[in-house]
Amino acid sequence: MSEVRRAPRVTDDPTRRWASAAEIAAAVRAGRVRAEAVAEAGLARIAAAGELAAYTDITADRALAEARAVDRSVAGGRDPGPLAGVPFAVKNLFDVEGLATRAGSAIGRDRAPARRDAALVRRLTAAGAVLTGALNMGEYAYDFTGENAHDGAVRNPHDALRMAGGSSSGSAAATAAGLVPLALGSDTNGSLRVPASLCGVFSLKPTYGRLSRAGTFPFVDSLDHLGGFARTVRDLALVHDAVQGPDAEDHACADRRAEPVTPALSAPVGDLRIGVPGGWFAEAEGEEAVARLTRAASALGRLVASVEPVDLPGAASGRAAAYLVTNIESAALHLPRLRTRAAEYDPDTRDRFLAGALLPGAWYVRAQAARRRWLAEAMAAFRRVDALIVPATPVTAPLIGQKTLRIGGREVALRPNLGLLAQPFSCIGLPVLTVPVFAPGELPLGIQIVGPPWAEARLVALAAALERSGAAVAHSPVRCP
Amino acid sequence: MKDAGTYMDAVAPALGLTIAPAHREGVARFLAVAAEMAAALDGAAEDDELALAPVYLPPAEEG
Numbered sequence: 001m002s003e004v005r006r007a008p009r010v011t012d013d014p015t016r017r018w019a020s021a022a023e024i025a026a027a028v029r030a031g032r033v034r035a036e037a038v039a040e041a042g043l044a045r046i047a048a049a050g051e052l053a054a055y056t057d058i059t060a061d062r063a064l065a066e067a068r069a070v071d072r073s074v075a076g077g078r079d080p081g082p083l084a085g086v087p088f089a090v091k092n093l094f095d096v097e098g099l100a101t102r103a104g105s106a107i108g109r110d111r112a113p114a115r116r117d118a119a120l121v122r123r124l125t126a127a128g129a130v131l132t133g134a135l136n137m138g139e140y141a142y143d144f145t146g147e148n149a150h151d152g153a154v155r156n157p158h159d160a161l162r163m164a165g166g167s168s169s170g171s172a173a174a175t176a177a178g179l180v181p182l183a184l185g186s187d188t189n190g191s192l193r194v195p196a197s198l199c200g201v202f203s204l205k206p207t208y209g210r211l212s213r214a215g216t217f218p219f220v221d222s223l224d225h226l227g228g229f230a231r232t233v234r235d236l237a238l239v240h241d242a243v244q245g246p247d248a249e250d251h252a253c254a255d256r257r258a259e260p261v262t263p264a265l266s267a268p269v270g271d272l273r274i275g276v277p278g279g280w281f282a283e284a285e286g287e288e289a290v291a292r293l294t295r296a297a298s299a300l301g302r303l304v305a306s307v308e309p310v311d312l313p314g315a316a317s318g319r320a321a322a323y324l325v326t327n328i329e330s331a332a333l334h335l336p337r338l339r340t341r342a343a344e345y346d347p348d349t350r351d352r353f354l355a356g357a358l359l360p361g362a363w364y365v366r367a368q369a370a371r372r373r374w375l376a377e378a379m380a381a382f383r384r385v386d387a388l389i390v391p392a393t394p395v396t397a398p399l400i401g402q403k404t405l406r407i408g409g410r411e412v413a414l415r416p417n418l419g420l421l422a423q424p425f426s427c428i429g430l431p432v433l434t435v436p437v438f439a440p441g442e443l444p445l446g447i448q449i450v451g452p453p454w455a456e457a458r459l460v461a462l463a464a465a466l467e468r469s470g471a472a473v474a475h476s477p478v479r480c481p
Numbered sequence: 482m483k484d485a486g487t488y489m490d491a492v493a494p495a496l497g498l499t500i501a502p503a504h505r506e507g508v509a510r511f512l513a514v515a516a517e518m519a520a521a522l523d524g525a526a527e528d529d530e531l532a533l534a535p536v537y538l539p540p541a542e543e544g
Binding site: 222282316317320321324331335338339342351352354358359363365367372373375413416428 | 488489493500501510512514518519531532533
């Protein structure tokens with residue numbers, strides 16, 4: 001299924017596979033290339049990459065129509081938007097007008113087609129971006145693997161025998177494989193960060209409440225976040241800035257003005273202090289995760305004021321609270337379907353939903369109290385350091401079908417544990433930018449840069465500095481499906 | 482969870498759920514994981530503390 005891919009050439013051809021969103025938009029806006037030509041080239045690559053199982057719907061007609069509209073704006077002297085002609089795709093829990101929002105399920109295919117796009121899709125298309133389709137995901141987002149009983153396992157572009165990670169599996173894989181420069185996904189416990197880590201791309205899970213979730217299929221209201229994937233920090237900043245801002249249609253979206261992060265791409269980081277949590281985190285990190293963390297810490301040590309150990313003993317309770325809140329809220333959401341259609345669920349999610357429906361209310365209340373205490377502890381840590389760095393996954397991509405992991409000397413179930421290093425931070429809504437740390441030919445592994453609430457710009461500055469240093473680069477796969 | 486089978490037999494009917502025989506083993510496994518997580522929260526809060534993460538705030542404007 002693979003072909004040997006030539007090393008990317010240094011060229012300004014914006015229709016090439018590895019063109020960045022920034023390059024494409026600049027070329028389209030300047031009239032050096034037609035958005036339609038960019039869309040056609042992208043759609044041809046998507047059609048040829050079926051074995052990756054990244055896409056569940058390809059919106060070719062829509063993409064070409066949107067691209068032609070961008071070209072008409074350019075020809076007419078109108079501003080086509082900051083992402084003019086940039087192809088993108090979204091996890092299939094985003095509403096896309098005319099498509100049933102399946103959220104990775106078989107049951108969802110019975111839903112009526114969406115009557116309008118999700119809020120973030122509307123904002124990206126308003127910025128001139130071109131929607132190429134909807135992407136595969138773990139069923140109802142309850143997944144860290146990228147496996148899906150209905151639509152197939154998404155293949156990792158760096159090794160097709162390995163997991164892409166989930167639940168935003170198609171989003172990370174499509175970005176890593178050069179099918180799109182940008183994709184949107186969601187993250188409740190790590191569903192942006194785990195696939196970004198395994199596929200070797202950047203992702204930004206913003207602060208809880210930063211981005212509108214309107215028009216997306218929910219998973220866990222207390223913990224659901226949306227965010228983007230990209231192959232460069234600049235592209236990640238561009239997509240974040242295009243979609244942020246308040247929205248009354250999502251009750252959790254903060255009434256907070258947009259705070260652009262693109263200016264932070266060149267911001268100085270020399271005064272920043274970085275914390276490296278040990279304890280519970282260190283016990284869960286596999287050998288390769290420790291090596292990549294050391295690589296990132298070493299690079300940061302040359303860029304920032306200090307890199308120092310920090311103690312966060314509450315992380316274990318944060319992770320446990322995230323597990324219970326997720327299990328109980330999501331099961332309550334699905335209860336009517338679990339009563340009548342349990343057999344139609346992916347077996348890997350069904351039993352977890354059923355168990356969650358049965359759990360005592362006291363456990364939920366205890367978990368919500370633990371979240372508050374863990375947040376207080378994390379905020380105290382942010383008085384000593386400006387950001388934390390933690391591996392996003394305990395290991396590099398496991399083989400598709402693998403059922404267990406060795407963590408801390410114990411053989412544990414893979415499904416609930418592949419994202420355990422990500423869960424404590426989404427539990428309390430902290431912003432996390434995941435950067436890929438790997439050499440060409442190595443399996444990727446991501447490092448989370450975690451900040452206090454609303455500090456996305458600081459994370460972008462740190463990630464951009466790491467990218468410039470060469471320590472965090474989204475290398476294209478050596479062999480790409 | 483000590484006796485997951487007895488627990489699910491008692492609770493599932495109250496929720497209108499039927500746990501099919503083929504699903505019981507998996508459900509019991511995830512009940513055990515959840516119980517492990519709940520146990521990890523023992524001591525994570527003071528006695529008689531009930532300060533929860535989500536707090537309902539009424540809208541600022543009068544209705």
